[in-house]
Amino acid sequence: MIQSREYKSSLKYFVQNLLKRNKGSRQKRKSNLPLRFLNEINDGFQERSHFAVKRKYPYYAPNECGHTNGQKYFRHDKRSTPSHGYWLGFILLIAFTAGLFPLPIQAQDSDHTLKVAVAANLLLPMQEVKKLYEEKYSGELILIPGSSGKLTAQIINGAPYDIFLAADMKYPQQVFNEGRAVSRPEALTRGRLVFWSKTRTEAPLEEWLQKNSDIKSIAIAQPELAPYGQRAKDWLSEKGIYEKVLPRVIFGESIGQVNQYIRSGTVEAAFTAISAMQAEVMKDIGYWQPLTVNSGEASQLDHGFVLLENAVAPELAINQFVEFVKSPIAAQVFQKFGYETY
Incomplete structure (x- = not known):
C-alpha cells in the first residue's frame, strides 16, 4: 500500500x-x-x-x-x-x-527526582522539609548527607547533584568559584555550636573538661571537613585546652557521626550543632548548653545553598524546591530545630 x-x-x-x-x-x-x-x-x-x-x-x-x-x-x-x-x-x-x-x-516535570546534597547538621530539619515538600509536589526528594567539605569535593569532581546545602557559606562559594554552580550562593539559615555531656557540667566548662577524669572521650567532627568541627576546635583553642584534651578527642567524619556517638553512648562529651539539641530523639539524652566563641560572640555559622551545574532534575522542579525551602513553612521547621532564618 x-x-x-x-x-x-x-x-x-x-x-x-x-x-x-x-x-x-x-x-x-x-x-x-x-x-x-x-x-x-x-x-x-x-x-x-x-x-x-x-x-x-x-x-x-x-x-x-x-x-x-x-x-x-x-x-x-x-x-x-x-x-x-x-x-x-x-x-x-x-x-x-x-x-x-x-x-x-x-x-x-511534576514527576521528578531531585537530589540535594545536604550538610549533616541540617539533615534532621531537612527530613521534615522533605516530607512536607513531597506532600505538596509529586516528585521525590533525595537527601545526600555528609560533611560540607566532603560534599564540596564530590561536586567539584562531577557528582550529579541538583542543589548543595552547606553548613558554611565558604563551601558553596568554593563550588561557584570552581565553575560548578549556575547561581551565586544564597544564605538560608544560621546555626550555633552546642556542647553535650552525659553528666551535668560545672562552670567554667573548660576547667571541668580538663580536670574531670571521667571524661575519657570527646567527640568532634573533622575540622578540615565539617564547619562545626572547626568551630569546636576554635572554642577549645580559645580556652587554651585544645592540645591538652586532644588525646581524648574522637573525630567524626561529620556532625551526623558525632550525633551517632551521642545516641549510642559511645562518648562522654561532644561538640555538635544546635539541631541535635532540639531533636525529639536526642534532646532528652544527657545535658546540653550553647557555646560562645571570640569574647562572647555567639559561635554561629551561616548555612546556604547553591544550584549546581551538573543538575539533572527539570528546571521547574529545582525552582519549586528553592521556592519551598525559602517559604514560611520550611522556615518554621528550621526554627523548630533552633536555627535562625533570613
Whole structure:
C-alpha cells in the first residue's frame, strides 16, 4: 500500500507516542490529554479514501487501472484524503506550537527526582522539609548527607547533584568559584555550636573538661571537613585546652557521626550543632548548653545553598524546591530545630 506524506508526518507519530504513554492505569499516565480524544485524532490518520486524484503531468506507461495501449492518461493514485481527525490534530499542533496550550509531555516535570546534597547538621530539619515538600509536589526528594567539605569535593569532581546545602557559606562559594554552580550562593539559615555531656557540667566548662577524669572521650567532627568541627576546635583553642584534651578527642567524619556517638553512648562529651539539641530523639539524652566563641560572640555559622551545574532534575522542579525551602513553612521547621532564618 502506498503511504501518503500525511501518514508519514511527524504529527502522526506524535499522537501515536502519546497513545503509547497513555496505556495503563490513570495514575501512571504521563499525558494529560483524554485518551478518547487521542484515539479520535489517530483514527484520522488511518482513514484512507480511494477516489482518484489526477496528477499534474501526463503518464504514458501502463497505469494501475490496467491501460496498456500507450495512449496519454493521467495516473490515478489512491491518495489519502485528510479526515476530520487529521485536521483536528493539525489544529492542535498549531496551537501547541503557538504556546496556546502546554504540550502534554510537560506533565512529566511534576514527576521528578531531585537530589540535594545536604550538610549533616541540617539533615534532621531537612527530613521534615522533605516530607512536607513531597506532600505538596509529586516528585521525590533525595537527601545526600555528609560533611560540607566532603560534599564540596564530590561536586567539584562531577557528582550529579541538583542543589548543595552547606553548613558554611565558604563551601558553596568554593563550588561557584570552581565553575560548578549556575547561581551565586544564597544564605538560608544560621546555626550555633552546642556542647553535650552525659553528666551535668560545672562552670567554667573548660576547667571541668580538663580536670574531670571521667571524661575519657570527646567527640568532634573533622575540622578540615565539617564547619562545626572547626568551630569546636576554635572554642577549645580559645580556652587554651585544645592540645591538652586532644588525646581524648574522637573525630567524626561529620556532625551526623558525632550525633551517632551521642545516641549510642559511645562518648562522654561532644561538640555538635544546635539541631541535635532540639531533636525529639536526642534532646532528652544527657545535658546540653550553647557555646560562645571570640569574647562572647555567639559561635554561629551561616548555612546556604547553591544550584549546581551538573543538575539533572527539570528546571521547574529545582525552582519549586528553592521556592519551598525559602517559604514560611520550611522556615518554621528550621526554627523548630533552633536555627535562625533570613
